[in-house]
Amino acid sequence: MGKKIRIAIAGIGNCASALIQGAHYYSKNPQDTIGLTAYNIASYEPGDIEVVAAFDVGDTKVGRDISEAIYAKPNNTITVADVPHMGVTVQRGPTLDGIGRHLGQIVTPSKDSEIDVKNVLRDSGAEMLVNYLPVGSTNAVRYYATQALEAGIGFLNAIPVFIASEPKWQQAFAEKKLPVAGDDVMSQLGATVVHKTLVKLFVDRGVLIDGTYQLNIGGDMDFYNMLDEERLEDKRISKTSAVKAMADYDIPMRIGPSDFVEFIDNEKICYINIEGKYFGKIPIKLDLKLKVIDAYNSAGIMIDAIRGLKVALDRKLIGPMTSISSYCFKHPPIQMPYTEAKTAFREFVEGKRDR
Numbered sequence: 001m002g003k004k005i006r007i008a009i010a011g012i013g014n015c016a017s018a019l020i021q022g023a024h025y026y027s028k029n030p031q032d033t034i035g036l037t038a039y040n041i042a043s044y045e046p047g048d049i050e051v052v053a054a055f056d057v058g059d060t061k062v063g064r065d066i067s068e069a070i071y072a073k074p075n076n077t078i079t080v081a082d083v084p085h086m087g088v089t090v091q092r093g094p095t096l097d098g099i100g101r102h103l104g105q106i107v108t109p110s111k112d113s114e115i116d117v118k119n120v121l122r123d124s125g126a127e128m129l130v131n132y133l134p135v136g137s138t139n140a141v142r143y144y145a146t147q148a149l150e151a152g153i154g155f156l157n158a159i160p161v162f163i164a165s166e167p168k169w170q171q172a173f174a175e176k177k178l179p180v181a182g183d184d185v186m187s188q189l190g191a192t193v194v195h196k197t198l199v200k201l202f203v204d205r206g207v208l209i210d211g212t213y214q215l216n217i218g219g220d221m222d223f224y225n226m227l228d229e230e231r232l233e234d235k236r237i238s239k240t241s242a243v244k245a246m247a248d249y250d251i252p253m254r255i256g257p258s259d260f261v262e263f264i265d266n267e268k269i270c271y272i273n274i275e276g277k278y279f280g281k282i283p284i285k286l287d288l289k290l291k292v293i294d295a296y297n298s299a300g301i302m303i304d305a306i307r308g309l310k311v312a313l314d315r316k317l318i319g320p321m322t323s324i325s326s327y328c329f330k331h332p333p334i335q336m337p338y339t340e341a342k343t344a345f346r347e348f349v350e351g352k353r354d355r
Helices: 014-028 117-124 138-151 167-175 191-204 221-225 233-244 294-314 322-328 338-349
Strands: 005-010 049-056 090-092 128-131 154-157 179-181 208-218 253-260 267-278 282-293
Touching (some): 005 117, 005 294, 014 049, 014 294, 049 117, 049 294, 117 138, 138 154, 138 167, 154 294, 179 294, 179 322, 191 233, 191 267, 191 282, 208 221, 208 233, 221 253, 233 253, 267 294, 294 322
Parallel strands (some): 005 049, 049 090, 128 154, 154 179, 208 253
Antiparallel strands (some): 208 267, 267 282
16 A cells, blocks of 8 residues: 545535445455556555545534444445544534535534634645535535635545636636646446437437436435525536537537435436437437446545545646546536546556646
8 A cells, every 4th residue: 555645525425425435445355446447546545545634514423433424314325334433523614505405404503613624624634625515515615625725735626616627716726836626526437427428429420419318316415405406506517518518519408406305315316318310310319217326426436536636746736637627527627528538537647647
């Protein structure tokens, strides 16, 4: 194993749980590389990821060791590893707009006093902050990005509030001589990567696409939170832009979350429809159903992204990391077809690309 990668996490939901469980699982099963670009990336392995600080606002998680908090309700993803005591207590961050109308019916804010995030980041020795806050937490995400800047650490943005893809934030991290990557994690084989790949295939094979839509349902707090329609603007932009970028003409499309179905827990079900015309203007129609455990679908990608950002820190690279972002996220600074993005990421960690 290489040197440790010291990370802080904001938001201890299902995705943070899958990331921590996954890193522990792979550290104990080095022969298993399913879901990872490589077990070893620039000398870093999954087990090198060390959580040194954690922030949340819910009373079921604040004040508990993170090894316990990742299993606490309302988290409801499956368990793949029993994580031992980590000696890192989840601390009370500011709520700001982190709890929406629906989430507020389930999550009770902790009565603990809010801590100074910047000082905790500095004292913990964190090298990067991983943002897993709920969708629509615009002010809260910007707050944590600012704390990372002031603490002098990198920022990895897993949700659709635009930081790495926003010029003013790119400049802010560059001025502080820090790397940033994001936005909105793209799962290993999730709705967005499948949809964009299919659209690219249709276009490359000469099919004229007349229209396409994507509908998603889930039973976790991410989907319950997204019942607040006003929190979805950036999410729709993120998912839609990834698909739109695969064609050189405008395609009528509707993409985004659709409904919450409580009893399916962390399972996500996606429906994709593409309709168009091929040779002789003959109609073609594709209907696809995809079913996944949502949190683990992104965990391997985030393990790759964390190791990629650590490479950037080691090389003292600054500003937006385009190859990490294009490979790992839905709304990067530069959109690429998936195969091109994976090549770019590999070349980056091998030192063949400077960002």
